[in-house]
Amino acid sequence: MRELQELARKLLTEGTVKVVIGWEEGPHNVRPAFVTSPEAVGRLIFDHRCVHNLATYLNPRRSQVKKLGKPAVVVKGCDAKAVAGLIRETQVAREDVVLIGVRCPGVVQRPERHVDLSATTVSPRCAECDNREPHLADHLVGEAAPAPPTVAAPPERLARLASASASERWAFWQEEFARCVRCHACREVCPLCFCERCVADKTQPQWVESSPHGRGNLAWHVTRAIHQAGRCVGCGECQRACPAGIPLGLLNKKVAEIMAQRFGYRAVDDPSVPAPIGAFNLNDSQEFIL
Amino acid sequence: MRAAYISADSLAGLVADLRASAARVVAPARAADGGVDYRPIERLEEAELNGAVPRRSLKELFLPPTEPLLTWKQSGSAVELSEVPVEFPPQVVLGARPCDAAAVATLDRVMDWDYHDELWFGRRAATTMVSLLCTTPDETCFCTAVGLGPDAGKGSDLLLLPVDGGFLAEVLTDKGEALVAAHKDRFAEPGGRVRPEALVEDMRAKVAANLAVPMAPITAWLEANFKDPLWEGIAVRCNGCGACAAICPTCHCFDIVDEPEGVTHGVRRRNWDTCQTARFTVHASGHNPRDGQNARFRQRVMHKFFIYPAKFGELLCSGCGRCARACPGGQDILETLGRIAALAAGKREATA
Numbered sequence: 244m245r246e247l248q249e250l251a252r253k254l255l256t257e258g259t260v261k262v263v264i265g266w267e268e269g270p271h272n273v274r275p276a277f278v279t280s281p282e283a284v285g286r287l288i289f290d291h292r293c294v295h296n297l298a299t300y301l302n303p304r305r306s307q308v309k310k311l312g313k314p315a316v317v318v319k320g321c322d323a324k325a326v327a328g329l330i331r332e333t334q335v336a337r338e339d340v341v342l343i344g345v346r347c348p349g350v351v352q353r354p355e356r357h358v359d360l361s362a363t364t365v366s367p368r369c370a371e372c373d374n375r376e377p378h379l380a381d382h383l384v385g386e387a388a389p390a391p392p393t394v395a396a397p398p399e400r401l402a403r404l405a406s407a408s409a410s411e412r413w414a415f416w417q418e419e420f421a422r423c424v425r426c427h428a429c430r431e432v433c434p435l436c437f438c439e440r441c442v443a444d445k446t447q448p449q450w451v452e453s454s455p456h457g458r459g460n461l462a463w464h465v466t467r468a469i470h471q472a473g474r475c476v477g478c479g480e481c482q483r484a485c486p487a488g489i490p491l492g493l494l495n496k497k498v499a500e501i502m503a504q505r506f507g508y509r510a511v512d513d514p515s516v517p518a519p520i521g522a523f524n525l526n527d528s529q530e531f532i533l
Numbered sequence: 534m535r536a537a538y539i540s541a542d543s544l545a546g547l548v549a550d551l552r553a554s555a556a557r558v559v560a561p562a563r564a565a566d567g568g569v570d571y572r573p574i575e576r577l578e579e580a581e582l583n584g585a586v587p588r589r590s591l592k593e594l595f596l597p598p599t600e601p602l603l604t605w606k607q608s609g610s611a612v613e614l615s616e617v618p619v620e621f622p623p624q625v626v627l628g629a630r631p632c633d634a635a636a637v638a639t640l641d642r643v644m645d646w647d648y649h650d651e652l653w654f655g656r657r658a659a660t661t662m663v664s665l666l667c668t669t670p671d672e673t674c675f676c677t678a679v680g681l682g683p684d685a686g687k688g689s690d691l692l693l694l695p696v697d698g699g700f701l702a703e704v705l706t707d708k709g710e711a712l713v714a715a716h717k718d719r720f721a722e723p724g725g726r727v728r729p730e731a732l733v734e735d736m737r738a739k740v741a742a743n744l745a746v747p748m749a750p751i752t753a754w755l756e757a758n759f760k761d762p763l764w765e766g767i768a769v770r771c772n773g774c775g776a777c778a779a780i781c782p783t784c785h786c787f788d789i790v791d792e793p794e795g796v797t798h799g800v801r802r803r804n805w806d807t808c809q810t811a812r813f814t815v816h817a818s819g820h821n822p823r824d825g826q827n828a829r830f831r832q833r834v835m836h837k838f839f840i841y842p843a844k845f846g847e848l849l850c851s852g853c854g855r856c857a858r859a860c861p862g863g864q865d866i867l868e869t870l871g872r873i874a875a876l877a878a879g880k881r882e883a884t885a
Contacts, residue, residue, distance in 0.1 A: 271673055274863020275770045295861070299772060304811075307769050307826045354863070400565065418565055424589075424598040424805055428774035431810065432861050444812055452792055454599040454804050484861040486776040488568040488588060 244288060246384045247317065250343060251284040254315050260341050261312025264300050266293040266354075273354040275300070279311060289317065289385065291360040294350045296478040298325035299434040301335050315341035319350070320374030323512035324476035325434040327379055330514035332474075332521065334437050337514070344380025347372075349391025353483070362395040367492070368477050370394040379512040401490065417457070420464055422487035425455040429467065429481035429491055435474050442466060468494045473502045473519040476510040536728075537713050537720040540699035545577035547719045548627065552576075557624035559594060561587045571626070571633075582628045583668050586855065590782030591626065591633040592640065595656045599804045602652075602789065606798045619651040621659040625712070629664040631685040631692070632676045632851040636782030637662070638688030642845040643785065661712050664689035665700075666729075668736055673854030675744035675867055681851055683736035694733070696726045703728075740852075744867045746874035748838070748848060754877035755839035759831075763876060767869065768830030770862040771809070777856035777864070778807035783837070783849045786813075808832045834869060 251263040255278070265287040267276035273292040278284055297316050300308045308314070318326060326342060329335040349369035351358050358364055369391040376383060396402060404415060427443070430436045443451040443463055451466055452459035475495045482492040502508045505528055506519040519527075539547065551558050552575055560580035562572040569585045571594065606613045626634075641657065644650040667676075667683040676682055686692050690709035693700040701723055704710050713720050778784040788806040793799035806813060809830070814823040823829050841849035850866075857865045875882060 269863045270865045270868045271857060272863055274865075277766075277769050295863075300770075305772070305826070306824070307766075307771075310825075311769070398567065422564070422570075424593075424779050426775045426779040426805070426807065427810070428776040428779070428861070431774035432772045449792075453788065453790055454792060454802050456599055459599075480861065484772075484774050484776055486588060486779045486859050488564075488566055490566070 247289055247343065247345070248284040248287050250382055250384060251278060251287055251315065252281045254341060255279070255281045255284070259313075260315040262308075263287065263315045263317070263343075264297050264308070265289070265317040265343075266295065266297075268356070272356055277308070277311065287317070289345050291348050291350050291365075292354050292356070292358060293317075293319070293345075294352070294354040294366070294483065296322045296325055296434055296480050298322045298329065298478075299432060299480065301326060301329055301340060302434050302437045303334050304437055304439070313339060313341075315343055317343045317345055318377050318380060319345055319347040320372060320377045320512065321347075321368065321476060321478050323377035323379045324374065324510045325478060327512040327514040328435050328474055328476060328510075328518070329437070331516075331518060332435075332437075342377070342380045342382070344377035344383040346376050346383065346385040346388050348388035360392060362392045365392050365394055366479060367394050367397065368479050371477075373509070374512055377512055379514070401493065404493065416464075419489045420457070420460040423455055423460045423464070423489060424487060425453060425459065425463065426486060427463075428484040428486060429489075432480045432484040433471075434478070434480070435471065435476070442470075464491075464494065468498050470520075471495060472498045473506065473508050473510075475499060535704045535710070536723050537702045537704065538696070538699060538723045538726055539693075539702050539720050542699075543719040543721075544700065547716055548574065548577045548580075550716055550719065551625055555622065557622065558627055559624060560627040561585075561630075571629075574627075577627075580628055582665055585669070586630065586671075586853065586858075587633075589780050590853065590855065591629060591637055592782050592785065594624070594626065594660065595637060595640070595653050596785060596787070596805075599802050600652065602801045602803055604798065604800050608797065617652070619655040621656050623659050623661075624656075625661045625663060627663045627665075628693075629662055629689065630667055630853070631664045631683060631687075631689065632667070632674075632681055632853040633782050634662050634664045634688035635676075635681050635685050636688070636851040636853070639783055639847050639849060639851065640785055642847060643841070646845075661691070661708050662689045663691045663693060663702075663709075663712070665693045666695060666733065666736070668695070668732065670736055670740045670743075671854065671858075672743055673857040673865075673867060674740045674852060675854060675870075676852035677737055677741045678744040678746060678870070679748060679848050679850050679852040682733075683740060684733045694729055696729055701726055701728060743854075744852075744870060746870055750877035751870060751873050752839050752842050752848075754873055755835055756843070758876070759835070761876070763872065764827055764831045766827065767834075768826040768864060771826045771830055771860075771864050772862050773809050773811060773826050773829060774861060775807035775809040776859050776861065777833070778809055779805065780855040780859050782851050782853055782855070808836070830864070834866075834873075838870075838873075 254260045263278045267286040351364045352366050451462045479492045560574045562579045569587050604615045644653040686705045690706045692703040786806045787803045815821045837849040
């Protein structure tokens with residue numbers, strides 16, 4: 244913590260950056276912090292409650308953050324993958340951001356103030372973490388952290404899904420999507436949903452109906468999942484933001500598995516590795532082309 | 534005020550009676566994924582009375598996330614419009630949180646302002662609201678600060694207060710009286726049972742500890758300070774996701790869309806909308822008068838604590854705390870109100 248705060252102080256004092264985006268103890272929960280003066284670096288914390296993917300504040304749509312000036316962003320390994328995505332897709336120039344990497348012990352699912360890291364509280368994504376020390380960072384702080392706790396088995400309803408038939412999976416998602424109110428919080432919090440005009444907002448023609456009924460919700464969630472194929476870094480922020488509690492992470496995970504299987508692609512924090520959605524490869528499978 | 538007593542067993546019987554009479558009964562209950570929502574129930578055991586705060590509020594029972602307003606059919610140059618029914622089958626909300634019931638009554642004002650919303654009032658007329666004293670406030674609840682409380686009766690027809698073996702049912706409206714009269718076998722005289730004042734006061738104190746600032750100076754400050762340095766950094770952590778509006782019991786903005794369902798026919802629907810997204814105010818020219826999240830969050834605060842009170846004399850907030858709980862960015866309305874109260878009192882804190 245001290246190391247993080249001192250680095251932030253140095254960056255702000257030297258004028259290397261205008262704002263350090265990290266985490267702080269909020270009034271009720273741990274939350275993102277925007278530290279603009281060296282005197283305030285004491286607010287910065289990092290521990291297992293620092294759930295938020297702060298790369299989302301580099302999304303060009305966050306104009307209120309851009310106004311603060313050049314940022315340093317504290318990133319976990321998973322967050323760094325999202326920064327790499329933004330660089331890869333030319334939304335952020337590498338030299339326009341300072342990345343402070345943290346060695347991550349795994350994080351909990353919700354940034355509650357009083358919560359320990361345990362098999363039941365740990366975020367499921369941490370079990371599959373392949374990037375506990377971000378490679379993309381300019382600075383790496385913190386002690387090497389022990390591996391995250393083994394994730395407790397998911398609820399039976401979710402565990403069953405992997406082996407369920409197509410019609411059972413269809414029924415599952417129908418039930419989940421029925422709760423969707425189309426607030427699009429999943430899109431708005433996503434670091435990689437940066438389209439200035441989302442296809443779901445287009446009205447001439449209306450590709451995706453805006454109404455939260457069966458047709459509209461299915462069209463939206465399928466479109467979102469597929470547009471995120473090979474782009475989603477699995478940070479889980481969409482699921483955390485969803486006010487209806489829809490397990491969007493499951494869809495993302497399934498798509499990521501298919502991307503790994505079909506294209507040999509896994510999300511990495513190296514912007515020079517092309518993502519399948521934006522790259523052409525003669526070796527790509529073509530058997531689906533008639 | 535008249536009060537009746539209903540035992541826990543009789544309450545279960547009441548639910549059975551209501552279902553037998555084909556009335557819909559809605560109560561906080563667990564969805565398949567384990568979360569609590571206001572959902573239709575068949576039996577009392579399904580209800581989660583005084584458990585977790587339901588994820589979404591009661592407003593969707595009266596203003597659904599999407600609903601048809603009319604349907605159209607075209608034949609040559611003739612267009613035939615069909616209206617939707619504005620009368621609804623009876624429903625009883627059981628175990629409403631007093632903050633959620635109050636919010637619905639607050640919304641009656643705007644729904645009967647320049648236009649009498651027949652769909653809203655059709656559902657209101659069909660609904661009897663049975664609230665339950667809140668005994669599970671958490672640290673983001675602030676109903677007492679907005680003039681309500683764990684036993685607030687606003688918007689409720691009956692208010693249940695836990696007493697030995699059951700509930701004291703305070704009859705607040707004619708509709709509440711009608712429910713008791715229609716099921717008089719399930720209710721008894723209170724006898725010696727009295728209001729659990731100590732419990733009520735305990736809950737009230739618990740909520741009041743979260744936020745104790747007067748609202749009138751906040752409203753006055755907002756009226757005079759549309760431009761203030763406070764707003765320049767008020768929502769830097771806000772992603773504009775609108776989850777706050779989706780779960781808010783009083784946010785009621787909607788969009789109206791025409792959806793073709795074939796070449797010759799379609800449906801006009803209204804869908805929830807929110808001022809927290811960029812798209813809400815963007816002009817056809819591309820200009821957006823509310824350019825940026827700071828301005829959008831200011832709008833949220835202004836509407837709830839100045840504009841609505843100025844127009845209707847009521848705050849557009851029931852202090853349920855959902856927005857503070859749900860915000861993925863940690864935006865916190867209690868903190869914002871505290872800061873505005875300080876500014877209204879002439880104290881400007883340093884911001885870093």
